Amino acid sequence: MKTKALTRLMLGAGALAIAVPTIPVIAGVVKKAPAKVAVAKARYGAFGIDLTAADKSVKPGDDFWTYANGSWAKRTAIPADKGGVGYGNILSDEAEANVRTILTDMAANPAAYGATGKQVGDYYASWMDQAAIEAKGTAPLKPYLARIAAVNDLTGLQTLFATTGYASPIDVGIIPNLADPTHYTAVVGQSGLGMPRDYYLLEGAKYDGFRTAYKAYIKQMQELAGIPDAGAKADAIFALETAMAKEQWSPEQSRDIAKLNDPETLAGLKAKAPDVDWALMLKTAGFDNVPTVLMANNTALTAMGKIMVATPLQTWKDYLAFHFVSDHAGFLPKAFDDAQFGFYSKTLGGVQVQRDRWKRGVQLMNGALGEAVGQLYVKRYYPAASQAKMAELIENLRTAYHERISSAAWMDDATRKAALVKLAAFEPRIGHPDKYIDYSSLRVDRNDLLGNVMRSGEFQHQLELSRFAKPVDRTLWGMTPQTVNAYYNPLANQITFPAAILQPPYFDPNADPAVNYGAIGAIIGHEMGHGFDDQGSQFGPTGKFENWWSPEAKKAYSEHTAALAAQYDTYEPVPGVKVNGKLTLGENIGDLSGIENAYEAYQLYQAKHGKAKVIGGLTGDQRFFLAYAQAWQSKSRDDRTRQQVLTDPHSPAKFRVNGVVRNFDPWYKAFNIQPGDALYLAPEKRVHIW
Known part of the structure; x- marks a missing residue:
């Protein structure tokens, strides 16, 4: 989700x-x-x-x-x-420094902050323990890549598409119902690209350079993970994502709420995108027997289904493996982290130096246990007079x-x-x-960073599912x-x-x-x-x-x-x-x-x-x-x-x-x-x- x-x-x-x-x-x-x-x-x-x-x-x-x-x-x-x-960055830096103080205290003295404090402290400590991350090498990846390797048909493929932590050309989630915002609805929409959509499509030397760099990055990530034949697979993955980008809605098209508002029954989803096993994907995501689903980017989803069945299964498996490694590179040894920074921050964003690890750890914790950290932040740093x-x-x-x-x-x-x-x-x-x-x-396991990240994603998934029927x-x-x-x-x-x-x-x-x-x-x-x-x-x-x-x-x-x-x-x-x-x-x-x-x-x-x-x-x-x-x-x-x-x-x-x-x-x-x-x-x- x-x-x-x-x-x-x-x-x-x-x-x-x-x-x-x-x-x-x-x-x-x-x-x-x-x-x-x-x-x-x-x-x-x-x-x-x-x-x-x-x-x-x-x-x-x-x-x-x-x-x-x-x-x-x-x-x-x-x-x-x-x-x-700018000023926004100054405030963000100050907030990060304040949160760092909280996290450092929790990591050093987790028992002093109760059960939640121990969770936060252990999670942050697992991020900061770079020696342990290096020592484990690529071992943490193996069960997840093995799950991808075990896929042998479209059913297994779509199951992973709807599973937390894996890439997908189709997102599944929940939002308040547009027709009745007091209740939630399931929603499906376009996803799955490794670069901004227009970077695949715009002409000119600048964008040619981005595309060349992205293919090199796909190859590099696979090589770091020990995936064979990385060059040919990188070409196939890039071609697949380019085909997806051509069919997906532009950012300005995706602002049109009236066009996004397409509530469909399961039968309606099947009629508009018959190549997708909607019942399987919705059930996998936890949305069994929902009466309607909001079909955002409907024409793009129709095209994603066609691309799904037209693309060799092995290419999709290579796509999933690459994206899993890339999406989780920051939680792996330094070579992975540096490669991810080199492409996304340096090549695409012009940033020259990786941020201090503690700063990135603050952002990680704000995402994983943000309100637990926020509760202490408010007590320490927010004046009631404001x-x-x-x-x-x-x-x-x-x-x-x-x-x-x-x-x-x-x-x-x-x-x-x-x-x-x-x-x-x-x-x-x-x-x-x-x-x-x-x-x-x-x-949370103080010695299992990638596991913490995956369990955190699943926690958020289950939290949202628990709200869905209410x-x-x-x-x-x-x-x-x-x-x-x-x-x-x-x-x-x-x-x-x-x-x-x-x-x-x-x-x-x-x-x-x-x-x-x-x-x-x-x-x-x-x-x-x-x-x-x-x-x-x-x-x-x-x-x-x-x-x-x-x-x-x-x-x-x-x-x-x-x-x-x-x-x-x-x-x-x-x-x-x-x-x-x-x-x-x-x-x-x-x-x-x-x-x-x-x-x-x-x-x-x-x-x-x-x-x-x-x-x-x-x-x-x-x-x-x-x-x-x-x-x-x-x-x-x-x-x-x-x-x-x-x-x-x-x-x-x-x-x-x-x-x-x-x-x-x-x-x-x-x-x-x-x-x-x-x-x-x-x-x-x-x-x-x-």
């Missing part, structure tokens, strides 16, 4: 696109804030903005991101072990959305009423879940508290802000309010905006997939969003690679909606607490916009950016600033933007969502 991939397919990603694993000010240098200003203890600068990051040689109207961040960009090198660097201040910010954003939706000229009264009902039903979750996952049934538990979280990100779930109408993101520069209790509204306020607004973006707007207040728009309002809205997509289609972050306006549309709508409503919420704050004074030579509005730009202070390697543009629904950081502010009238006034400035758009060309 690969539910994470299917959940991302249906629900999209978090708000922020950090270089590891995907997220996300600043202005002219003037006087320092006077000592009497109450926010002097802000983490960045005198009031929450690092003015030394600005590049005053650049006009704000020509390139606002560089005006705000240019000096920082010039003086900041991307670390050799990262694909990018909860109350965030709640106030969120409610101000809700009020701002109410006012702007109420006054949106393009929306008719019936649609407006429905939008306000949905807004009122938004459920914010802040910091951490109310209850945590019980990991007590997961067996009503959806709305208290479940899709991110751990130690995750620097946030997300909106349209199937529950919930916005979630983990503890780790509620820190400077996104949120600083000691910063000037303009800074907090421009940073975390815009992120909150972004997440709320997802409820009304091109995907989220297709879900009602309870999370049900339903149309609550009049035809007239939908047409007017589509005209706005099409214009925004067309703007982003022109942006070229890497020579020859342009942003895909359709793929990034939902996130771009979220960004624009976020700044519109965060600004409105800031005006509401001033109406209650008094008009903002000039601080450091900057007005409140200028500080707001500079804080917004500083929150997206990020730079990444060209190869990482290329991969992001082709696969990720988030635009690169620079365009999450420049592409947004140029559509927002108050920014023009705050910085006196004039015709002739590079970012200037005539008023009639500016896109206004709310």
